[in-house]
Amino acid sequence: MDASIFTNIFGYYTAILPMIIMIIGAMVMPAVYMLTKKRAAVTAVSLVVVVVSAVINLIMLHYIGTMGDYIYLGGTSATFSGLFVYTSFAGLMIMLFQIVAFFAILVSGSSREVTKLHFGAYGALMLIATTGMMFVVAASDLIGIFVGVEAVSISSYALVTLKRADPRAAEAGVKYVIIGGLSTALTIYGISMVYGSLGTIALDGLQVAFVAKGWTWGLVIGIITMIAGYGFKIAAAPFHMWAPDVYEGAATPVSMFLATGSKKMGLAVFFKVFLVMFIGVTAVKVEPVQYLFAIIAAVSMTVGNVVAIAQNNIKRMLAYSSIAQAGYILIAMAVMTPYALTGGLFHMFTHVFMKGGAFLIVGALICAGVGEKISDYNGLARRSPLMAFAMMLFLFSLAGVPPLAGFTSKFVLFSGAIYDGGAVSTWVWLAFIAILNSAISLYYYVRVIKAMYIEKPAKGTEGKLSYPKVFAIAIALCAIAVVVLGIYPNFLLEPCATAAKDLLGVF
């Protein structure tokens, strides 16, 4: 079976077929809720939509891999002038977003924190946000990227605030919408300056125009404001202050969706815009940009890890830890080699499973009546041994303990900063800071593990815990992925390498 069955049926629209299915799903979701009034029905329908879209995406990804040919929106005609292009990078990232959406939707229906009254809208917003992410990775110019990112942002503002009676969610929503608006304004101002100084907004034309025209004051302003604007989206320091508040205030499945999905979309934008624009340029000086990214990466991981030590709320701790993880992935932006990008993409995948799994455990325990404080986790190993064991797996994986997935992906990522074609790279110091930070991070992860395994449970909370079964299924899937990717990374590492080469145009 190959993708020609799709191109025969869907013709010009094949490139955005996975997105079209998600959009149709999003549109019918409120109707499904209105007719059935059951959360389970909405969950089932949206899961079917996500799975169908994922299967189609996998077939298309396989086709791209064997044929080595892109699928353009509008085919080879000029109807849409290739506004969206399905490449193997786009296919791989779409797969990541579908995995995130699958887990988030799977657990939402049974979570105590998620709204019951507006669940149709909740499912629709979740699917629209996923679709926006998918459009971002398939876009071939800055218009597509901008509008896709906004589709994700606006629906996530609503998703955060849908936990309506909670004062913390209301506050988080206000903060998110204001910071998001600021980042949108910075981004669009930056795009306008880039457009004015380079005269193009097509992603593959940016590098040509940059080499021809070099640095101008307009381009400098444009690049800096764009980096700041998208820096807010990935919550890299110093643009990170909203992230802990929003992750704490939102319902835990939504926090998981934002920390693993929305953040990966921002990083994909960085790869698609800045990496493709600056990589391999020798005629014009690009070291300042590399150093800018290196400093953002170093500051993000240091701030994230150091501030996480002081946190007592586990959701805030995981939020700061994901700021640090964004810093690790930004190493690929500073090093600017296909190998480092491979590591960055692979770390994005493993981060989905380990951070997603940790957030899912927090969500399951909130449904079981356990609080969000780290001291509430005292003696968890006696109350729910499997949960405690899975949490230990995810936290050790986040810290980078072998043989778990976090170790393998960090190994590839950091070695990209150390090794550069037979010689020691100039970015060794960045890898050094990253490894030091991994050691710091182990401290606060082990603090949770100590609470779970060594401390005794507080008086009156010794009983066994019962949580919804779907949480157990989702957590088990994440745990299996974390172990398997750690021991046998090749089946995901090779598609990542293909996607990295594909994005950077080196075959």
Place this chain on the structure above:
Amino acid sequence: MIPIEYFLTFAAILFVIGAYGVMAKPNTLIVLMCTELMLNAANINFVAFSAYMTGAPAVYGQVMVIMTISVAAAEVAVGIAILLNAYKVRKSTNAEDLTSMRW
């Protein structure tokens, strides 16, 4: 023809006024209005660049302005709904009262 610097300076002033408002104003409704100012500064930039360009790229600026206007409208609609919800739950939309979560 008026030199393009005049338009760019005007847009930059508008952008800075908006940024000042976002950072300094305690009333979140005014903050939302200030983000609109910043978006419109970018729109002026796009239209100005588009008017001074020739050929196919000149159209991109105008397309981008339409996209920005629609995105800004959607964002304000959601933003005001979120502020209303915050007012119902917290009885205030001042930034100084929304400080239960810090660090």
